[in-house]
Amino acid sequence: MNVEIKPLCQYDVLDGFLEKLEKDNEFFHPDLTLDLYYGLWFNKQLVAIGFIRGWEGDWPEKVLGVAVLSEFRRFGFGTLLYYKLEIEANKRAVDKLRVHVHPDNKPSLSLFGRLGFVFTGEKRENNELIGRKNLHPR
Numbered sequence: 001m002n003v004e005i006k007p008l009c010q011y012d013v014l015d016g017f018l019e020k021l022e023k024d025n026e027f028f029h030p031d032l033t034l035d036l037y038y039g040l041w042f043n044k045q046l047v048a049i050g051f052i053r054g055w056e057g058d059w060p061e062k063v064l065g066v067a068v069l070s071e072f073r074r075f076g077f078g079t080l081l082y083y084k085l086e087i088e089a090n091k092r093a094v095d096k097l098r099v100h101v102h103p104d105n106k107p108s109l110s111l112f113g114r115l116g117f118v119f120t121g122e123k124r125e126n127n128e129l130i131g132r133k134n135l136h137p138r
Helices: 011-024 077-091 106-114
Strands: 003-008 036-042 045-053 062-068 096-101 118-123 129-134
Touching: 003 077, 036 077, 045 077, 062 077, 077 106, 096 106, 106 118, 106 129
Parallel strands: 062 096
Antiparallel strands: 003 036, 036 045, 045 062, 096 129, 118 129
């Protein structure tokens, strides 16, 4: 098994991935202009992307997201990519992460719950649930 995680910085790398993702994931909308993006390749195929947003402002929490192509879910790729993003957040002295998850997106709610994000029922204006995680609990 050959797994590689590396930074993404151009939309052309994502063309085929985004087309596949749109078919089964209406909840993920990347913006590579300001965000920190990483891709996970399995046997030389891009199967997952993850990001951290919030660098352009004075956000107290950075927003994290992970998307895995449906046929590659439940193999641990989302978890592996999350841990890479957490390492990058720690390198940049990020204290708090948050995720926005549609209430119908049970796989993401389960993943982020296992990774230590706490969902208190707080919602965004678009009805997405907000989960938070302190990277440096006191």
